[in-house]
Amino acid sequence: MGGNGWMHTGPYQRDPAAAFRRAQEEQLAEDDHGFPGRTIGELWEDPDWHEYIFTGGTGTVLDQPMLIEATDPDDGPYMRPLTDEEVKAWAPDGRPTYDDWDAALHSEQLDFPERAQGRCTVLYTDGQPTRIGYWGVTAD
Template sequence: MGGDCWTHTGPYEPDLAAAFRRAQEEQLSEDDHGFPGRTVEELWRDPDWHEYVFTGGTATVLDQPEMIDATDSDDGPFMRPLTDEEIRAWAPDGRPAHADWDAALDSGRLDFPSRSQGRCTVLYADGEPALIGYWGVTSD
């Protein structure tokens, strides 16, 4: 089997790691995937959650335990923001709108990461940060 690609948007916060955690908590409140009453941190300490994610996953921001630095090369199940250079490769002004992000993913100008990985970038509306765009590939 190969991993499934997914996309998601969440609220913008200047602290991308805090925005990621907020997006995870919002996603978890919508669907606990059969693990009721737990926080994201508690889920990632549970071997049953690991089995669930690594044999199918949620196809959401819940599939990564934490955010790493944009320049980190770890290939584990992490969410990684794009570097400025990576953003400018498909959004030359460095301030992509939601439609730019969608078009770049649809056209292949912006790649999906390898299995078990996620990426994110700030999306702009009227020149101001508005959302965070998340995308990734499940582990299975």
């Protein structure tokens, strides 16, 4: 088996970790994947959740337990924001729109990460941050 790529957006917040948690909470409210009544933190303490994620996953932000710094190494099942340089490689003004991001992912100008990893970047509308684009690859 190989990992499956996924992408979606979540609400913007100035604090990237808070925005990531909010995106996870929204995703979990839409689909608890058979683990009802649990928080994100509780899920990541459950060995059954680990088995579920690492043998298939959700194809969403729920597949990563936490957001790491943009400059942290790329190992582990983490969500990592792009660095400014990584963003400017496909969005020279450093303020990508949803359409810029979508086109970059579909044209392979912007890569999907390795299996069990996620990436994110702020998306802009009329020069203002409005959403965060999340994408990744399942662990399976």
